[in-house]
Amino acid sequence: MDEPSADPLEIEPALVKGILCRFLHDEVTKVGFGRVVVGVSGGVDSALALWLAARALGAERCLAVMMPYRQSDPASLEDARRVVEAVGTPARTVDISPQIDAYFTQVPTEDRTRRGNKLARERMTVLYDCSLAESALVVGTSNKTELLLGYGTLFGDMAHALNPLGDLYKTQVYQLARHADLPARVIAKAPSADLWLGQSDEAELGFTYAVADRLLYHLVDERRTLLECQALGFDPALIASVHERIRVNQYKRRLPLIAKLSQRTIDRDFRYPRDWGY
Amino acid sequence: MSAPRLRLACLQTAPRLGDLAANCAQLAATIAAARADGADLVVTPELAMTGYFLRDLVPDVAVVVDGPELAALSRAAGDGLALVGAVVESRDHRFHNASVLVGRGGVTVVHRKVYLPTYGLFDEQRYLAAGDRFTVVEIPGADGAAWRVGVCICEDLWHPSGPWMLSRQGMDLLVCPSASPARGVRAGLGGLGSAASYQAMLRTYAECLTCFVAYGNRVGVEDGVGFWGGSRILGPDATVLAGPLGEEPGGCAAVLERGHLRRARLATPVLRDERVDVVLSGLRRLETTPQDGGG
Numbered sequence: 001m002d003e004p005s006a007d008p009l010e011i012e013p014a015l016v017k018g019i020l021c022r023f024l025h026d027e028v029t030k031v032g033f034g035r036v037v038v039g040v041s042g043g044v045d046s047a048l049a050l051w052l053a054a055r056a057l058g059a060e061r062c063l064a065v066m067m068p069y070r071q072s073d074p075a076s077l078e079d080a081r082r083v084v085e086a087v088g089t090p091a092r093t094v095d096i097s098p099q100i101d102a103y104f105t106q107v108p109t110e111d112r113t114r115r116g117n118k119l120a121r122e123r124m125t126v127l128y129d130c131s132l133a134e135s136a137l138v139v140g141t142s143n144k145t146e147l148l149l150g151y152g153t154l155f156g157d158m159a160h161a162l163n164p165l166g167d168l169y170k171t172q173v174y175q176l177a178r179h180a181d182l183p184a185r186v187i188a189k190a191p192s193a194d195l196w197l198g199q200s201d202e203a204e205l206g207f208t209y210a211v212a213d214r215l216l217y218h219l220v221d222e223r224r225t226l227l228e229c230q231a232l233g234f235d236p237a238l239i240a241s242v243h244e245r246i247r248v249n250q251y252k253r254r255l256p257l258i259a260k261l262s263q264r265t266i267d268r269d270f271r272y273p274r275d276w277g278y
Numbered sequence: 279m280s281a282p283r284l285r286l287a288c289l290q291t292a293p294r295l296g297d298l299a300a301n302c303a304q305l306a307a308t309i310a311a312a313r314a315d316g317a318d319l320v321v322t323p324e325l326a327m328t329g330y331f332l333r334d335l336v337p338d339v340a341v342v343v344d345g346p347e348l349a350a351l352s353r354a355a356g357d358g359l360a361l362v363g364a365v366v367e368s369r370d371h372r373f374h375n376a377s378v379l380v381g382r383g384g385v386t387v388v389h390r391k392v393y394l395p396t397y398g399l400f401d402e403q404r405y406l407a408a409g410d411r412f413t414v415v416e417i418p419g420a421d422g423a424a425w426r427v428g429v430c431i432c433e434d435l436w437h438p439s440g441p442w443m444l445s446r447q448g449m450d451l452l453v454c455p456s457a458s459p460a461r462g463v464r465a466g467l468g469g470l471g472s473a474a475s476y477q478a479m480l481r482t483y484a485e486c487l488t489c490f491v492a493y494g495n496r497v498g499v500e501d502g503v504g505f506w507g508g509s510r511i512l513g514p515d516a517t518v519l520a521g522p523l524g525e526e527p528g529g530c531a532a533v534l535e536r537g538h539l540r541r542a543r544l545a546t547p548v549l550r551d552e553r554v555d556v557v558l559s560g561l562r563r564l565e566t567t568p569q570d571g572g573g
Binding site: 002003004005007008010011012015016018019022023026027030162270271272273274275276277278 | 294295296297329331332333334335460463464465466467468469470474498499500501502504525
């Protein structure tokens, strides 16, 4: 009998790739689409999502969209181009600076979160415009770590039709990416949402993905109590912080609340699968 | 004279979720094809007529025993038999996750899933009614000799009492129609966690109950959840007679020989040595023991 890896977060890359490619192929084609659109940032998540989609559907059926803002790190666009070249998909670049600047000229703010959210939501509208124009579904790139910690913009990067990475922790995304034909520097560089110059995920979160993923695994997958996590050696302050992030960001992982009136309210007692009839 | 044989085929399908007409048409064609290849019994996956994650679609895709859908599949099975997975609505409007034996001009519900998983990604008890028994059914093999078949639908297999009770009724063949989701991707397992669990269970039941085992799992993806297939047929010594299939639609078939059962039960006479009296007296003692789990 085979023995499981001592590291519970270590995945079997070929197995995961097979499941995710079947997921992308089946869930796109059975609802009548044959194409997808992926916003490519130059980071590892979107690179991997594009690579998986190309393996699932064929590179020619995947449109990579690069959406730089004038204050984005120029290296991000260069890396995004490297990704597109490596995966071999058609690509489009849409500079979102004019519409972003137009808005903030009317509504000035230096609040980085507001500005960052606006960028993420602008990119979403570009992707959904491409979706209609190209008859292509928008593939999301949020990983499980981001979704659990709420490290994403509601109706921004969290808006998409389907997501192959949402059940992979960030460190697992890296594992799978190392088995993909992706540029090494995209995998090697420090993770950043690049919503402002010099932004670093791990600096902003206050902990590393390596530590956060192990803690999240024990809290979420293993359903260990906070005290049990403490006994495993995790810092009590980190446990409290991560647990609180999971709780306060639950709203981002749900449809908006609907006030109950009738016998059958959507998503409460009107429950149908997305794949209804497919 | 050769020993009695049963020609068995397992179909591995990818149903369209909630599309009864399309699934019935596809099943009729594949059952007819398996019959043309000589199968005496054709096994389909759990809820092959409807798909699995139905939620509120359950009443919309339910069939009744004397309805046109099962009649059509019975015609497709012709002189042979097929076990098809369906939502069956009872006369008093309960909806069961059921295995229906069709063919030879008849339609019979042979098993209603007893253990409806309602945890994790499963929600069956919200939508479905539970069965209340495990009963073997006798079917004719290639030469007319009777074979005793027991059915455990997916989660039923995780409760050893079901297969054990079927075994005590003389079960020759344990059939497990399944809709098992693909999950568990930890490195080092040599495959999926869910596949490893089923592989261990199927082997254990084959050897411990010395019976043939047929596992008919589905494939495809529903609402982001993939199903891993792996359909197979095992002998009563856990030898693999057919399969395991991969993650694509298809089928596997084997000829089950009565002599194989006889040899396995001579080599490992655990059925002969089974002590029903010990079990019954133990159950009687349990009746007077609190079953609250303590605390």
